[in-house]
Amino acid sequence: MSWDALKSQASETTEAGLSSARVDTTTASVARVYDRFLSGKDNYEVDRAVYEQVLQIAPQAPQIARDNRAWLIRVVRFLTNNAGINQFLDCGAGLPTAENTHEAAQRLNREARVIYMDNDPVVAAHGRALLEENDRTHLVMGDLTKPDEILSNPTVRKHLDFDQPLALMHCATMHHVPDSDGPRDIMKTYVDALPSGSYLALTHFHDPGEADPEGHELARFIEGVFANSSMGSGFFRSREEIESLFCGLPLVEPGLTNLNDWWPDGPRLGDVPPVDRVLLGALARKP
Ligand SMILES: C[S@@+](CC[C@H](N)C(=O)[O-])C[C@H]1O[C@@H](n2cnc3c(N)ncnc32)[C@H](O)[C@@H]1O
Incomplete structure (x- = not known):
């Protein structure tokens, strides 16, 4: 089935609780703007306008999305290969891209089960294709x-x-x-439900604060573009605020870091550029 046909069918899908919402092409969506940052094709003019605005001041910004994706895949490989994890709940999964959680996990363990969840109707359209791929991968x-x-x-x-x-x-x-939705309380409900031996992988926009004027300025600028666009969100928080989202779970070494410093392929050869400093990630394990 063609991608256009899939998109139009998204609005009719009721199976597995898929959304009946129509795709709104007049308002930028987080999933589609992110797709543009990853050089994907599932985005509209309104999404590309947000992307272009960020790019004008921060031409390195697409690197943030690429680093995030590469980190996610490194973590899934670690969890499957080293930690023996064979089930994943991937919240805010986003649009399928070059390599996805189920592909990374099932390549190493074909029995691995992945549940993707999202609220974007374009992601719902892709969910059908994902559901057809195998019976161990589902979208809600x-x-x-x-x-x-x-x-x-x-x-x-x-x-x-x-x-x-x-x-x-x-x-x-x-x-x-x-903040008004209580992000820490939301995470606490998830963390409380996790069985012992489970892991939480989380990445988050970071404002390094006055101690790093260049990174701070970049964070404030991108947050402003997102907030003033129809997308409306993308909050850069302090290290302490991001740490609090792990709800006290012990972090796997090396803790909460710039993504390229988390299990890197090799030693870092230069300084961390400002774009690397505005996204942090960590993996935590529930004892
Ligand atoms: C920036 S993308 C990240 C995609 C993927 N997790 C990754 O790291 O590559 C954020 C995703 O979260 C989804 N999202 C944002 N708010 C959400 C909500 N309240 N409920 C469900 N999904 C949401 C968006 O639709 C989007 O697909």
Whole structure:
């Protein structure tokens, strides 16, 4: 089936709780703007306008999205290969891209089960294709700020065993949740539901503060563009605020770092450029 046909069918899909919402091409969407940053094709003029605005002042900004994606895949490989994890709940999964969680995990363990969740209707359209790919990969539509609903979703419960360790992925999601929605309380509900031996992988926009004027300025600029666009969100938080989202879980070495410093392929040869300093990530393990 063609991509256009899939997109138009997204609005008709009711299976597995997929959204019946129509794709709104007049308002920028987080998933589609991110897709543009990753050089994808599933975006509209309104999304590309946000991208272009960021690019004018911060031409290196697409590197943030690429680093985030590369980190996510490194973490999935680590979890599957080294930590023996074979079930994943990937919240705010985004549009399929060059390499996705289920591909990275199932290449190493073909029995690995992946539940993607998102609230974007274009992601829902792709979900059909993902569902057709194999019976260990599923998509649920839902609001990640309502963890009780996500955790009790019948598809999540059917395919993930909450008596066994699992990996909860929250990559580049919580910086779209405003303080007024209580991001830490949201994460606490997820973390409390995780069985012992589970992992939480989380990345988040970072404002390094006055101690790093260049990084601070970049963070404030990009946050301003996002806030003033129809997309409306993308909050750069302090290291302490990001750490609090792990709800006290012990962090796997090397802790909360610039993404390129987390299990890098080799030693860093130069200084960390400003774009690397405005996104942090860590993997935590529930004892
Ligand atoms: C920046 S993308 C990150 C995609 C992927 N996790 C990654 O790291 O590559 C953020 C994703 O979160 C989704 N998202 C944002 N707010 C959400 C919400 N309240 N409920 C569900 N999904 C949400 C967006 O639709 C988008 O696909």
